[in-house]
Amino acid sequence: xxxxxxxxxxxxxxxxxxxxxxxxxxxxxxxxxxxxxxxxxxxxxxxxxxxxxxxxxxxxxxxxxxxxxxxxxxxxxxxxxxxxxxxxxxxxxxxxxxxxxxxxxxxxxxxxxxxxxxxxxxxxxxxxxxxxxxxxxxxxxxxxxxxxxxxxxxxxxxxxxxxxxxxxxxxxxxxxxxxxxxxxxxxxxxxxxxxxxx
Ligand SMILES: Nc1nc2c(ncn2[C@@H]2O[C@H](COP(=O)(O)OP(=O)(O)O)[C@@H](O)[C@H]2O)c(=O)[nH]1
Ligand SMILES: [Mg+2]
Numbered sequence: 001x002x003x004x005x006x007x008x009x010x011x012x013x014x015x016x017x018x019x020x021x022x023x024x025x026x027x028x029x030x031x032x033x034x035x036x037x038x039x040x041x042x043x044x045x046x047x048x049x050x051x052x053x054x055x056x057x058x059x060x061x062x063x064x065x066x067x068x069x070x071x072x073x074x075x076x077x078x079x080x081x082x083x084x085x086x087x088x089x090x091x092x093x094x095x096x097x098x099x100x101x102x103x104x105x106x107x108x109x110x111x112x113x114x115x116x117x118x119x120x121x122x123x124x125x126x127x128x129x130x131x132x133x134x135x136x137x138x139x140x141x142x143x144x145x146x147x148x149x150x151x152x153x154x155x156x157x158x159x160x161x162x163x164x165x166x167x168x169x170x171x172x173x174x175x176x177x178x179x180x181x182x183x184x185x186x187x188x189x190x191x192x193x194x195x196x197x198x
Contacts (some may be wrong), residue, residue: 033083035192038104040128041113042121043092046145050113050175051089054185060176067091070103077192085109085192104131109191112168113143119153122162129166139191140168143184148174 039047048067052058055073068091077083090103104110110132114121125142132140142163144154156172163170169187173180 033077033081035077035083035085035108036106037085037087037109037111038107039087039089039111039113040104040131041143042115042118042124045113045115045118045121046175047089047113050111050143050145050173051087053175053178053181054087054188058175077189083192085188087111100131104133107132107136108138108195109188110137110140111143112140113145114154114159115146115149116144116152116154116159116172117146117149122154122158125162138195140166141184141188142166142168142170144170144172145175147172147179148177 039051041047043066048064048071049058051071051073055075057073067089070091071089073087073089075085075087077085088103088107090100112125112128114125116122142159144156144159159172160170162168171180171184171187173184175181
């Protein structure tokens with residue numbers, strides 16, 4: 001009954017299409033609410049781990065394979081009608097650089113991630129921010145990941161300052177062990193559920 005997602009990859013040009021109606025209990029057709037969420041940041045900062053953590057598909061003992069192109073993770077949101085967040089989990093390969101603009105196109109939410117262990121992943125946030133068109137994204141999250149690590153190159157204050165300067169909402173997490181995830185997920189869920197776009 002639920003036919004929602006068709007993903008086509010035409011030689012690196014990825015189209016994500018939503019077939020947007022389902023029948024409710026009284027057999028009326030109701031539109032599906034669909035949110036496009038971009039998960040971006042440097043390689044190995046934890047994009048796939050965080051995406052799976054949010055989607056409830058993470059296994060702590062699994063070794064993450066490198067993401068090629070883009071992976072999709074679907075999150076069912078609790079709402080009065082079928083509501084889904086599709087996380088676009090971007091891989092870091094150079095041949096996809098030219099497509100970054102298309103990836104970010106029409107995103108409702110952007111999640112930018114860096115690793116607190118790795119100074120460069122923080123510096124490179126400015127590069128990632130260039131893809132975000134302020135008028136389109138309803139919310140941009142800045143996620144400082146790997147706070148379980150004993151080594152920290154970027155302080156909480158530095159992360160929060162950068163977030164405030166760029167109008168992002170800041171959370172610190174360990175995607176791998178789940179620290180801080182609940183608070184972030186609560187914010188993410190209410191952003192979607194309070195936003196009656198469709
Ligand atoms: N210690 C620690 N390692 C993490 C965390 N999140 C991800 N990792 C590890 O970092 C590596 C890269 O993670 P991955 O999710 O593939 O990064 P991506 O390239 O950004 O998608 C993997 O070995 C993960 O297990 C975290 O919160 N803490
Ligand atoms: Mg990945």
